[in-house]
Amino acid sequence: MNPELNDPHPMKLEMNEQQLMIRNMVREFAAKEIAPIAAELDKKEEYPTKTLEKMAKLGLLGIIIPTQYGGAGLDTISYATVVEEISRKCASTGVITSVHNSLAAWPIIKYGTDEQKKKYLPILAKGEKIGAFAATEPNAGSDLGAMLTTAVLKGHHYIINGSKTFITSGPKAGIIIVFAVTDKNAGVKGLSAFIVENTMKGYSVGSIFEKLGIHASLTSELIFENMEVPKENLLGKEGEGFKIALSTLDGGRIGIASQAVGIAQAALDESIEYSKQRQQFGQHISKFQAIQWMIADMATHIEAARFLVYNAAYKKDKGERISKEAAMAKLFASETAMDAVNKAVQIHGGYGYTKEYTVERLFRDAKITEIYEGTSEVQRMVIAANVLG
Amino acid sequence: MNIVVCAKQVVDVSEIKIDPQTQKPIITGIAKKISDIDKNALEEGIRIKEKHGGKITVISVGSADVKERIKELLAMGADEGVLVVPPDNADYAMISHILAGVIKKIGSYDIVLCGEASIDMFSGQMGPRIAGFLGIPQITYAQKVSAEKDHVVSERNLGDKIVTMESLYPVLITVTKEINVPRLPSLMQILGSASKPLLIWPMDGVVSGQLIHKISTIDVKGVPMQRKNIVYKDDIDKSVEKLVNDLAKEGVLR
Numbered sequence: 001m002n003p004e005l006n007d008p009h010p011m012k013l014e015m016n017e018q019q020l021m022i023r024n025m026v027r028e029f030a031a032k033e034i035a036p037i038a039a040e041l042d043k044k045e046e047y048p049t050k051t052l053e054k055m056a057k058l059g060l061l062g063i064i065i066p067t068q069y070g071g072a073g074l075d076t077i078s079y080a081t082v083v084e085e086i087s088r089k090c091a092s093t094g095v096i097t098s099v100h101n102s103l104a105a106w107p108i109i110k111y112g113t114d115e116q117k118k119k120y121l122p123i124l125a126k127g128e129k130i131g132a133f134a135a136t137e138p139n140a141g142s143d144l145g146a147m148l149t150t151a152v153l154k155g156h157h158y159i160i161n162g163s164k165t166f167i168t169s170g171p172k173a174g175i176i177i178v179f180a181v182t183d184k185n186a187g188v189k190g191l192s193a194f195i196v197e198n199t200m201k202g203y204s205v206g207s208i209f210e211k212l213g214i215h216a217s218l219t220s221e222l223i224f225e226n227m228e229v230p231k232e233n234l235l236g237k238e239g240e241g242f243k244i245a246l247s248t249l250d251g252g253r254i255g256i257a258s259q260a261v262g263i264a265q266a267a268l269d270e271s272i273e274y275s276k277q278r279q280q281f282g283q284h285i286s287k288f289q290a291i292q293w294m295i296a297d298m299a300t301h302i303e304a305a306r307f308l309v310y311n312a313a314y315k316k317d318k319g320e321r322i323s324k325e326a327a328m329a330k331l332f333a334s335e336t337a338m339d340a341v342n343k344a345v346q347i348h349g350g351y352g353y354t355k356e357y358t359v360e361r362l363f364r365d366a367k368i369t370e371i372y373e374g375t376s377e378v379q380r381m382v383i384a385a386n387v388l389g
Numbered sequence: 390m391n392i393v394v395c396a397k398q399v400v401d402v403s404e405i406k407i408d409p410q411t412q413k414p415i416i417t418g419i420a421k422k423i424s425d426i427d428k429n430a431l432e433e434g435i436r437i438k439e440k441h442g443g444k445i446t447v448i449s450v451g452s453a454d455v456k457e458r459i460k461e462l463l464a465m466g467a468d469e470g471v472l473v474v475p476p477d478n479a480d481y482a483m484i485s486h487i488l489a490g491v492i493k494k495i496g497s498y499d500i501v502l503c504g505e506a507s508i509d510m511f512s513g514q515m516g517p518r519i520a521g522f523l524g525i526p527q528i529t530y531a532q533k534v535s536a537e538k539d540h541v542v543s544e545r546n547l548g549d550k551i552v553t554m555e556s557l558y559p560v561l562i563t564v565t566k567e568i569n570v571p572r573l574p575s576l577m578q579i580l581g582s583a584s585k586p587l588l589i590w591p592m593d594g595v596v597s598g599q600l601i602h603k604i605s606t607i608d609v610k611g612v613p614m615q616r617k618n619i620v621y622k623d624d625i626d627k628s629v630e631k632l633v634n635d636l637a638k639e640g641v642l643r
Contacts, residue, residue: 021461021579029573059576072576 007155009026013307015022015077022074023081029058030089038090041216042361043083047172048216056127065105065199069121080258085112085264088301091365092216094262095372098255099168100124103373104131106197107177108275109247111236118173118196129174134164134196135245135253141166142378144179144245145188149224151180153231158182158194163206166372171205172218175199178224182238188272191241202227214293215365242379250323251316252373253330260333260369261302265339266345268298268360274348285347289366294343297370302340304331312377333377334369342367390443391538392434393501395519396427396462398455399509407611414611423458426504429572430564433438435466435572438535443499446467448491448607450475450484456587464582472589480604481514488520489514490595499558500541505530505565506565518562527561528554528572532568538594 015023033054037272041048043067055061065071079101087094105124108116123129140146143269149162167173176196183190196203208219236244272295275286285291312325344359352359370376400419434445447453447467452474459470473487492501501523506513512530520527532551533544536614545552546565574582619635621628636642 017457018579018583020457021464021574021582022576024461025464025573025576025579038508057575058573063576067577072580074580078576343512 015365026085034089045215061127062125065125070125083258084262087259092214092260103133116354132173135179149180157228164222188242193235193241253326257329257333260337264337264340267340301336305336327379327382337366390441395503412610424507429504432571463478463585470587483600520561574609
């Protein structure tokens with residue numbers, strides 16, 4: 001007999017003790033170390049170098065990296081809650097954490113050789129170098145098959161030429177997963193992935209973008225001019241690049257969805273506090289039904305988004321394919337974030353439009369979650385393809 | 390150096406609301422945590438252990454759910470936890486008696502560390518009472534502790550003056566929240582805390598004889614703070630003058 005049939009609560013929608021301890025720790029860290037400086041970093045467009053050093057000491061840059069490589073070896077729900085709690089105070093630090101863990105470390109964990117894991121994972125876990133992921137090109141965004149960067153094997157090195165754009169942490173990254181064409185006649189099956197170090201000959205950082213939001217996470221072009229990458233830095237096999245990119249982005253979407261939930265939660269936190277303190281027509285605006293309905297909708301959508309994230313994370317840990325679940329979580333969470341920040345600014349009225357109030361930053365930070373690591377349109381394509389078969 | 394740290398679970402007092410009808414605090418559904426100053430005590434214990442080596446035992450008297458909180462302290466750096474569930478309505482005398490019993494049962498200890506007071510009741514009695522039961526010296530309100538091999542030097546913050554004291558071991562020290570900044574546990578420490586011993590000791594192995602309840606709490610009420618809601622509508626100069634006068638009358642300005 002199935003023992004679960006005897007369990008009166010066979011389905012548990014709650015965190016275990018360890019996950020709760022992790023959430024509490026990160027929540028406290030974010031309140032003490034991130035919240036006080038988030039607005040200033042945003043204003044100065046300053047990378048959170050010191051925060052990342054502190055996070056590395058707490059193990060937050062090696063959340064999913066196995067313990068034998070110096071990481072914490074934790075589950076994806078723990079990872080999601082870390083990214084959410086960090087993003088709740090600073091979305092820029094949140095995306096740096098997400099990209100470092102799920103787009104740089106994860107493909108090495110999943111597809112790397114023992115030598116690659118031994119060489120690169122401890123460096124990432126300790127935060128000695130920050131990770132990045134370089135697939136996007138000026139003419140190859142959602143359509144990765146249009147990539148122009150090439151990698152040609154010459155002796156013991158691949159010679160890589162081309163450029164990448166919109167690379168999160170680009171100017172600061174030390175270990176970058178780079179995608180390039182190794183067989184231009186094979187379409188997406190001609191793409192390959194490489195582990196690149198910023199110190200390699202021919203590697204340079206291009207221009208840094210001025211962005212609407214996530215100001216503290218620097219985003220740039222990367223330029224490869226006859227960049228020499230040792231043969232042993234090929235990740236997976238030649239031609240596996242597209243597969244590696246897609247499966248990595250499935251996990252990355254859990255990170256971005258968590259970031260979006262964090263931004264949305266912050267919008268709700270700010271709105272609750274403000275509406276209970278702001279008085280108009282002789283009463284707190286939280287007493288007005290118009291405000292109450294906005295708050296109720298925000299809270300409900302956030303809860304739903306968070307459960308979609310946990311669902312995708314839970315299935316990822318079970319080893320299931322999560323393209324659909326991760327796309328749903330990312331789509332819903334990012335649209336929830338956009339809706340929540342819009343309502344939050346509305347609740348704050350004129351004050352919400354000024355830089356005096358946190359919601360102004362949240363409003364600018366939220367938009368990117370609907371764009372990077374797959375636009376909402378791409379998420380809908382993925383979901384539709386899975387649902388329609 | 391064997392170190393014992395006393396810790397208490399409290400409700401997060403910053404989240405307490407007062408029922409406007411009954412004036413009673415609403416504490417149901419409020420998050421629980423370890424009293425902040427007890428974390429300062431543990432942090433000081435960890436620093437002493439880092440200097441001299443040894444073992445840190447965290448002890449608590451409270452409901453069974455305090456186990457979860459003790460795990461956080463094990464993650465922070467304590468080596469072992471002991472919890473005793475007291476009888477209902479235990480008062481300060483009873484709880485300090487039980488804590489002293491736990492420390493006696495542990496047997497070998499050099500320093501007992503407590504917060505100067507808990508953030509909920511703030512009686513400040515627990516440390517002195519325990520030292521009394523144990524018959525050991527005490528240094529209260531320590532804002533600095535220098536633990537040497539055979540003695541400890543400590544600065545007591547008495548508000549208007551700082552008193553430096555010295556004691557041999559064993560000694561009980563209560564610390565202020567200014568003494569240090571408690572560390573956060575790393576992910577690895579959180580994972581490691583699961584394998585540290587966390588014992589629940591029954592009452593009868595800790596204290597002998599009947600504990601006598603001496604203090605009864607008759608009522609707990611919030612202090613109502615009525616706003617005066619005075620609006621000054623004259624021109625600025627007159628309004629400021631009136632405001633200053635009113636503030637002086639209220640004793641705010643002197």
